[in-house]
Amino acid sequence: MVTIASVAEIASLAGDPARASMLLELMDGRALTSGELARAANVAPQTASGHLAKLAKAGLVTIRAQGRHRYHRLASARIAEMLESLMKVAAESRGASALRTGPRDANLRAARTCYDHIAGRLGVALADSLVERGHVVLDDESATLTNSGAAFFARLGLNAPDETPLTCRPCLDWSERRSHLAGRLGAALCRHCLDQGWVRRSRDSRALSVTPSGMAAFDKLFGVVRGTDSRPWRLKA
Amino acid sequence: MVTIASVAEIASLAGDPARASMLLELMDGRALTSGELARAANVAPQTASGHLAKLAKAGLVTIRAQGRHRYHRLASARIAEMLESLMKVAAESRGASALRTGPRDANLRAARTCYDHIAGRLGVALADSLVERGHVVLDDESATLTNSGAAFFARLGLNAPDETPLTCRPCLDWSERRSHLAGRLGAALCRHCLDQGWVRRSRDSRALSVTPSGMAAFDKLFGVVRGTDSRPWRLKA
DNA sequence: GCGATAGTTCGGCGGCGGCCGTAACGTTCC
DNA sequence: GGAACGTTACGGCCGCCGCCGAACTATCGC
Numbered sequence: 001m002v003t004i005a006s007v008a009e010i011a012s013l014a015g016d017p018a019r020a021s022m023l024l025e026l027m028d029g030r031a032l033t034s035g036e037l038a039r040a041a042n043v044a045p046q047t048a049s050g051h052l053a054k055l056a057k058a059g060l061v062t063i064r065a066q067g068r069h070r071y072h073r074l075a076s077a078r079i080a081e082m083l084e085s086l087m088k089v090a091a092e093s094r095g096a097s098a099l100r101t102g103p104r105d106a107n108l109r110a111a112r113t114c115y116d117h118i119a120g121r122l123g124v125a126l127a128d129s130l131v132e133r134g135h136v137v138l139d140d141e142s143a144t145l146t147n148s149g150a151a152f153f154a155r156l157g158l159n160a161p162d163e164t165p166l167t168c169r170p171c172l173d174w175s176e177r178r179s180h181l182a183g184r185l186g187a188a189l190c191r192h193c194l195d196q197g198w199v200r201r202s203r204d205s206r207a208l209s210v211t212p213s214g215m216a217a218f219d220k221l222f223g224v225v226r227g228t229d230s231r232p233w234r235l236k237a
Numbered sequence: 238m239v240t241i242a243s244v245a246e247i248a249s250l251a252g253d254p255a256r257a258s259m260l261l262e263l264m265d266g267r268a269l270t271s272g273e274l275a276r277a278a279n280v281a282p283q284t285a286s287g288h289l290a291k292l293a294k295a296g297l298v299t300i301r302a303q304g305r306h307r308y309h310r311l312a313s314a315r316i317a318e319m320l321e322s323l324m325k326v327a328a329e330s331r332g333a334s335a336l337r338t339g340p341r342d343a344n345l346r347a348a349r350t351c352y353d354h355i356a357g358r359l360g361v362a363l364a365d366s367l368v369e370r371g372h373v374v375l376d377d378e379s380a381t382l383t384n385s386g387a388a389f390f391a392r393l394g395l396n397a398p399d400e401t402p403l404t405c406r407p408c409l410d411w412s413e414r415r416s417h418l419a420g421r422l423g424a425a426l427c428r429h430c431l432d433q434g435w436v437r438r439s440r441d442s443r444a445l446s447v448t449p450s451g452m453a454a455f456d457k458l459f460g461v462v463r464g465t466d467s468r469p470w471r472l473k474a
Numbered sequence: 475g476c477g478a479t480a481g482t483t484c485g486g487c488g489g490c491g492g493c494c495g496t497a498a499c500g501t502t503c504c
Numbered sequence: 505g506g507a508a509c510g511t512t513a514c515g516g517c518c519g520c521c522g523c524c525g526a527a528c529t530a531t532c533g534c
Contacts, residue, residue, distance in 0.1 A: 016491090016492075018492080018493095043492090043493075043494090044493075044494060044495090046493090046494075046495090047492075047493060047494070050492085050493095051492090067501070067502070068500075068501040068502055068503095069501095
């Protein structure tokens with residue numbers, strides 16, 4: 001059974017500011033070293049190391065040693081979903097919003113990864129495109145791929161690694177407050193975009209940058225083009 | 238924005254065993270008094286009062302005063318979803334399972350509410366029935382009502398309170414480790430069962446008991462009948 | 475009114491746990 | 505081999521927070 005103690009233990013692991021920083025930093029699915037995470041959490045390396053050991057012991061993160069580095073990543077998509085739902089509650093708990101600024105945030109808002117799929121303006125614009133074309137039915141709590149959508153993605157040559165069906169789910173995002181596409185379909189689409197070189201991961205953050213070939217592809221396939229500073233990606237009218 | 242501190246704060250609220258007990262006790266959507274919650278958490282009333290004040294201040298629970306009682310309930314379905322995802326992670330974190338016994342647990346496993354929908358064996362059996370008849374497509378991460386399903390529920394006279402579409406989502410449950418039906422459809426179905434007197438809430442727990450008229454209705458409409466002790470509800474072959 | 479019950483507030487105790495200094499250990503690079 | 509970097513281990517400090525005893529407030533029933 002799921003004991004109360006075990007639930008409390010998981011929650012309290014995420015309940016420490018330093019550990020929460022690290023977990024959120026890992027939310028994009030990258031593998032980061034202890035040093036990077038220590039800097040992100042603003043604590044000494046030894047402290048970070050201790051935290052990471054606890055997180056690993058509880059199964060929240062996995063560690064892969066490589067050379068003199070140890071790479072840490074979230075152990076599963078479920079962990080990311082849990083953090084996501086904590087963020088949702090945190091967002092509506094306080095007076096919320098308190099909109100933010102700064103160039104780094106602007107890049108994040110434009111396009112970023114959310115564990116394994118694309119979020120931010122770009123993620124929302126892509127989802128809007130799929131909805132408008134009838135490929136996906138989307139609302140706050142459910143998302144469904146239509147027949148035309150299945151055909152569309154098959155034409156794209158985008159398949160699940162194994163033969164599991166490409167289901168999807170909505171993901172309500174903090175920056176856009178709109179649902180975008182997550183689940184296996186969202187992950188496959190994100191992977192495809194990276195594989196094709198349409199987007200590139202930024203070096204030290206969750207932000208994604210769109211390459212020239214990506215701009216062409218997004219325009220041609222999704223009707224998604226560059227917009228204004230406040231809406232960096234939008235659906236062509 | 239969602240600050241790291243606010244995420245950590247929410248998580249640490251759920252990270253204390255006493256508060257976690259109370260929150261999980263409220264998972265079925267009932268409104269409980271401070272005293273009941275104090276007993277559930279095994280702490281003195283003053284302690285519970287302090288915890289509940291914190292939970293209320295953070296917006297996790299709402300308090301309604303009525304006479305000399307103060308009724309507490311989860312503030313929203315989002316809070317319940319957050320707790321649900323914490324339970325999922327807790328379940329797979331430890332060696333998991335550690336199956337459980339006791340008559341109280343047996344009742345809970347048979348049928349209970351999970352915030353606003355039906356869970357336990359009964360919930361899974363109902364979901365199985367809907368899937369088998371092609372009314373719903375269900376997997377781990379997505380759930381969709383089919384046309385025949387929409388017609389079926391319309392015949393049942395089961396509608397959303399307002400005219401929002403009856404979408405649904407899967408809910409992976411700790412006792413059955415199977416997906417069952419949540420979301421607006423799950424909530425509407427649960428409400429319908431209660432309204433029709435097919436099930437009744439137990440007095441002091443999340444358990445549901447099925448009435449004689451409920452047995453007839455579940456058999457006729459869903460092909461769900463009483464089974465063995467270990468599988469109290471099952472689909473008629 | 476008065477006692478009984480439900481609930482909150484206050485104060486002080488006690489312990490857990492996060493933090494860093496120091497130091498040892500392991501790996502990598504030159 | 506030795507220096508540099510990164511991670512791990514230990515010890516002690518400090519602060520936060522959960523806990524309960526006791527006192528205070530509010531509501532109900534007679």
